Amino acid sequence: MGRPLEKIESEVLDLSVAERARLAKLLIASLDDEPLEDPLEVEKAWEDEIYQRLEQIRSGKVKLIPAEEVIEELRRRHLP
Secondary structure, three states: OOOOHHHHHHHHHOOOHHHHHHHHHHHHHHHHOOOOOOHHHHHHHHHHHHHHHHHHHHHOOOOOOOHHHHHHHHHHHHOO
16 A cells, blocks of 8 residues: 555655656646656747747737736626
8 A cells, every 4th residue: 555645745845846846747647648748849839839929919910808808708707
């Protein structure tokens, strides 16, 4: 039988931020049964997405909506 969860939690919280992040990624991936992606590939994909969205904003292809308007719309739709 494995160690009690509390002991594992305590040990995990003693890890560095980078080690906890690595462990979190491994655990999440294990839930999905998907192979882990290379962190550099993920970083590059996010960077590409950011530049694509910036270009859409700059070209006028998309219109930014102020946060206040978005929040008000959500309240109107979802709150009684």
